Amino acid sequence: MSNASQQRVRVLTGNEACAEGALAAGMRFYAGYPITPSSEIAEVLAEQLPRYGGVFIQMEDEIASMGAIIGASLAGSKAMTATSGPGFSLMQENIGYAAMAEVPCVIVNVMRGGPSTGLPTLPSQGDIMQARWGTHGDHPIIALTPFSVAETFSLTVRAFNLAEQYRTPVILLLDEILGHVNEKVELPKDGEIALVNRTLPHDPPERYLPYRHTESGVPPMVSFGQGYRYHVTGLAHDESGFPTNRASEIEKLLDRLHRKIEQNRDHIVEVEAYEMEDAEIGLISFGSSARASRHAVRLAREAGKKAGLLRIKTLWPFPDQEIQAYGDRVKKWIVAEMNRGQLAHEVEWALCGRAPIHRVTVYNGDPISPLTILNRINQLD
Amino acid sequence: MFNYDQYLRLDKFPLIWCSGCGDGIVLKSLLRAVHKLGLQKDQICMVSGIGCSSRLPGYVDFNTLHTTHGRALTFATGIKMARPELTVLVITGDGDATAIGGNHYIHAARRNIDLTVLLFNNHIYGMTGGQVSPTTAKGKKASTAPYGSFENTFNISGLAQAAGASFVARSGVYNPVQLENYIVKAIQKKGFSLVEIMSPCPTAYGRRNREGTPVDMIAWQKENSVPVAKAGQLTPEELEGKLITGILVDIERSECRAEYQKLIDRLAQS
Numbered sequence: 001m002s003n004a005s006q007q008r009v010r011v012l013t014g015n016e017a018c019a020e021g022a023l024a025a026g027m028r029f030y031a032g033y034p035i036t037p038s039s040e041i042a043e044v045l046a047e048q049l050p051r052y053g054g055v056f057i058q059m060e061d062e063i064a065s066m067g068a069i070i071g072a073s074l075a076g077s078k079a080m081t082a083t084s085g086p087g088f089s090l091m092q093e094n095i096g097y098a099a100m101a102e103v104p105c106v107i108v109n110v111m112r113g114g115p116s117t118g119l120p121t122l123p124s125q126g127d128i129m130q131a132r133w134g135t136h137g138d139h140p141i142i143a144l145t146p147f148s149v150a151e152t153f154s155l156t157v158r159a160f161n162l163a164e165q166y167r168t169p170v171i172l173l174l175d176e177i178l179g180h181v182n183e184k185v186e187l188p189k190d191g192e193i194a195l196v197n198r199t200l201p202h203d204p205p206e207r208y209l210p211y212r213h214t215e216s217g218v219p220p221m222v223s224f225g226q227g228y229r230y231h232v233t234g235l236a237h238d239e240s241g242f243p244t245n246r247a248s249e250i251e252k253l254l255d256r257l258h259r260k261i262e263q264n265r266d267h268i269v270e271v272e273a274y275e276m277e278d279a280e281i282g283l284i285s286f287g288s289s290a291r292a293s294r295h296a297v298r299l300a301r302e303a304g305k306k307a308g309l310l311r312i313k314t315l316w317p318f319p320d321q322e323i324q325a326y327g328d329r330v331k332k333w334i335v336a337e338m339n340r341g342q343l344a345h346e347v348e349w350a351l352c353g354r355a356p357i358h359r360v361t362v363y364n365g366d367p368i369s370p371l372t373i374l375n376r377i378n379q380l381d
Numbered sequence: 382m383f384n385y386d387q388y389l390r391l392d393k394f395p396l397i398w399c400s401g402c403g404d405g406i407v408l409k410s411l412l413r414a415v416h417k418l419g420l421q422k423d424q425i426c427m428v429s430g431i432g433c434s435s436r437l438p439g440y441v442d443f444n445t446l447h448t449t450h451g452r453a454l455t456f457a458t459g460i461k462m463a464r465p466e467l468t469v470l471v472i473t474g475d476g477d478a479t480a481i482g483g484n485h486y487i488h489a490a491r492r493n494i495d496l497t498v499l500l501f502n503n504h505i506y507g508m509t510g511g512q513v514s515p516t517t518a519k520g521k522k523a524s525t526a527p528y529g530s531f532e533n534t535f536n537i538s539g540l541a542q543a544a545g546a547s548f549v550a551r552s553g554v555y556n557p558v559q560l561e562n563y564i565v566k567a568i569q570k571k572g573f574s575l576v577e578i579m580s581p582c583p584t585a586y587g588r589r590n591r592e593g594t595p596v597d598m599i600a601w602q603k604e605n606s607v608p609v610a611k612a613g614q615l616t617p618e619e620l621e622g623k624l625i626t627g628i629l630v631d632i633e634r635s636e637c638r639a640e641y642q643k644l645i646d647r648l649a650q651s
Contacts, residue, residue: 071459
């Protein structure tokens, strides 16, 4: 381990903090393909992972990267990849595989402007829906959205913990600003970080069911090569892991996949309320747009307006209940995001018309300015 | 009589394969090879993609992983890099490995990562009903080449050789003893090892191309195979339409995971 890694107070970019957080979480397998603005994550890990005895491998594309981390996770390693929009698109089929076969892994998407090659060096938050629905079919997903370098570290750790606890792929959505901004961070010591590992089976090999319909919805998981020889497939399967076309088994599987996330949504979903105690104007935002939103709230408060910010840390499952809780007091909502309204659409759905929703949408490669949001607040009067 | 049952998940039988399919002969050759090498079942991880041959892992009592179409080698690379002590066998087909998975195929060979690939070449997409594949010979019919294929074909073994594989052999189901021996050598080889196996598909390929019975198709293989030693004495014209069989590549070349381990060890000392 290098000296730099042992210093607790450091100046890091979001991408560097993500790599450090992953190492602190016990990630020991990284596979990826270079893409702006995420490549620094791979570069840090190419240097650090072999020092930890872990594996870094640059694959031939993002499809291969996603396949490799699933294989490594099944072999017992905490594994991750990092990419940006175009690469995230290529990963989608195997993200669906990880959801279906319940393989813990973390996928980092440092968002840039799209669609297509789009804006490689400029920020965006346009992958909200790709994170939710990028792969085909009904599937649950967890997506986390930090807003600072320090929080990128802590939510990267949390992404691994949730992946292990719920046997699921977890997506960490950063954006170009967060990936490249430098901030002072005080990193926790190794012993201060709570780590979660996949639950091992109590059953002996002959009774082990890798996809058992447990009460928690999460089946215990054992790595390949540990004496439990079992089958993993992306086909619809029964509790034993083997393919089935029986309607009752298929329904049970898909219901359990959703149940394991839905019944634990209160544990998974996190928001931060900022100046929301008496707020009548509520902002909803996430990632680097939430930084501008927070600044706008401060400026509005100085001008005597009761504004607050509900900052989303868990984007999926969506924090609908947390937003609904303010439904009677907050008179007006403003959703600030760097896309054409993907988050606002979801907020509208959550609030079912109980309050008007106003949009601040920037999708031209510029970051959102606090003054743009403040102007929108002032226009509400 | 060899006891195949010790390696099989008999409760998953009957096999999905059509009667007359060559894949069962490969399965038996593979199990004899595993036995000959004395490999423990827990130590074997078998990874496959999508297609008829890729259903094989479901029938064998190893750690088995049935992945997405064309991507078996990527999953296998992750497993081998994470747990090099496992013996990783990859089951794939001509479409799976060289059409949708072509990029992974050449890169796994380039890395010379210690995987053993059994590539079942039936010259067709059997599972989806007989569509044209990168190895369907020019003029041969498929459901998506109803007038005969107009494309050139891949030389699958040549591709692996050019990309850097350290072991390449070609055989067919007409010669299961040879096949077994090649699989043994492929697993023993430290590096990317390919055994390209000619496995006839009477249902989706043979019927459409009037190749006769399954026995006729296997007999055709036998009559048209030329051992690699003999092939060197023949002209390109004489080799037209022939299958060159034998061990095509057997070289020593640095292996990916072993090289990575050297890096880990070097950094640990510094």
